[in-house]
Amino acid sequence: MFDAVVSPVRIGRSSVGALGILALALGALQSVVEPALPLLQRELGISPAEGALVANAFALTGAVIAPVAGKLGDRYGGKRVLIWLVAVISAGGLLSSLAPTLPVLLLGQVLQGGMVGALPLSFILVRKHLSSGESQAAVGLVVALFTGGGMVGTVVAGPIADGLSWHWMFALPTAAVIVTTVVVVRLMPHDPPTGSDSGIDWLGVGLLSATLLAFMVGLGVLTSGGLPPLAMVAVVLVVAACTTAWILVERRSATPTVDLRMLAVPATRNAYVLTFLVATGFGMIAILLPQLFAVSGDGYGFAADTTRIGLYLLPGALIGVVSDSVGGIASRRFGPRAVVVVGAAVTAVTMCALALLHDAVWQLVLARVLTAFAVGLATTALLAGAAASVETKDIGIATSLLVVTRVIGAALGTQLGGGVLALGTDPVTGLPTESAFAAAFVVTGLIAALPLLVVRITRSSVPR
Structure with a gap:
């Protein structure tokens, strides 16, 4: 004490x-x-x-x-x-x-x-x-x-x-x-310390670490290709076993690392699903655009160095700051559901258009600006909506789980984007082909559109 x-x-x-x-x-x-x-x-x-x-x-x-x-x-x-x-x-x-x-x-x-x-x-x-x-x-x-x-x-x-x-x-x-x-x-x-008697769920922390590590390593191995079917099944089983063990421990812990009770609340559960999908789409964008800026293929790419890539990404970073600050205001005025619908639609249309139009730098810069603003609006609105839909004592639990969900979604998207490019690499040049970039942009657009389906299905339980 x-x-x-x-x-x-x-x-x-x-x-x-x-x-x-x-x-x-x-x-x-x-x-x-x-x-x-x-x-x-x-x-x-x-x-x-x-x-x-x-x-x-x-x-x-x-x-x-x-x-x-x-x-x-x-x-x-x-x-x-x-x-x-x-x-x-x-x-x-x-x-x-x-x-x-x-x-x-x-x-x-x-x-x-x-x-x-x-x-x-x-x-x-x-x-x-x-x-x-x-x-x-x-x-x-x-x-x-x-x-x-x-x-x-x-x-x-x-x-x-x-x-x-x-x-x-x-x-x-x-x-x-x-x-x-x-x-x-x-x-x-x-x-001064508070003297709290609540302990740290170290077993939960260890299992969460093992789950995330197995998930990302497994995803990296699967997206790199070349694995026999039995090895792929083994990877999936390891990830599933780690995830199951973590969930069982968290459900029984008096002080869980991530309180899974929040998943029982429809409004917050749907916010987690939507946040995961939005973050996954943006994770793909985060890796695809720098790769296309840097590549120098036959009739595609811009051979940009690290300095120019940073400058090309800067407008998106600036607009992301603006969208984070505006997302809460938009959520209060129009409701999280409406903001998510707009954000998902803008991102999906932008990425599908980029599959056809990606032969000028300004097209990629504009795509990054539009998607950064749309994703920032949606994720901030979901965060604000989840905080408003739970009791005051549960705000910290609900928002911390949303942060974890956002990180995992972005990590998955980044790995998926890298995997699509790796599968579309030209064996002669060692570079991702233009069709690989186009396919990756289409996949990103489809993932970005999934929140529209979720909102439609869960209309009654998504915060307005």
Whole structure:
């Protein structure tokens, strides 16, 4: 048991600013991979499907860390846990910067995935040290700077890789993370632990990790092709066994990592399904467009380097920030269902059109802008709708499960996109064919349209 709780010390703008700058550095480190994926594939001699694993390693670790970090922060103090977590993130960034092979880079990205838990820990700190109104403003600042850091990373990854090497695009943001953490340690007072008696479901955490790992490795193996039928069945059975074991443990745990009771509520269950489908479609978009920007095929592709790819993706990143802020407003005014329908329709039509029209850079940039805005609207509306449809005591449970669902969906989409391109690779040139890109865009459009069917079927239980 803990001693009597001590009132936390109030903090000033410098402490909040230090947390925000740390979020900026973390966002930059997190975002350098997307525009550099084609470069990493060339440098390490890996396929698009293996490149998708690099992008997903970070996200899947975050899906496991997100529900655990907040519990640890409440129990042991947000500052203490944040320091240890950033140490792990920094180790991952340094390992990625030194990686000579794909397995080492994957391990570095797994460690970097801990930064998903850094944001909830920052929120714990500002809530404990500031009033309710002040903490809301501070949370907004931290989130905005994390998003801004993502845009910075997208833009600077190319110049750093071209001017120095791809190793430095991990090393420099990692150095910034370490320096800003030192500043946070000096300026941010320790927050007292809450003394909560609720434990951490470590068995659930381990099984969730095993399930996600088996899912992504299995998907990567299946989409790479070349497996005999019995091996493919074995992969599916392993994933199913891990998933079943995790569900059984979570249902019996007093303090589950992910509370599956939320699936019993029709409104939230449908929000999870819709979020998964929307995120899967956007995960495919996230890998397909950089690949087409980079490829130099016979009559297709643009042979763009990492710098230009980052610039091409920047408008979509900017509009994504806008759509995230507008999604909640649109949800309150028109209802989540209407927003999801519009977002799904725009994404589906855009991707199907891109299957026919992809011979100019502006077409791909416009497609990224339209889909980023549509997906941002839909996912934010679903998040707001789910939060409004459950009791106040369940908001944290419902929204954390939505975050995990979004991460898994995006990871699946990224792997599917890489798999389609890998299956359509020209054996002579070693490049994905133009027809492979067209097929992948059509598949993305079809997946993006699935929420329309779900909304139609579940009309009575999707929040209006």
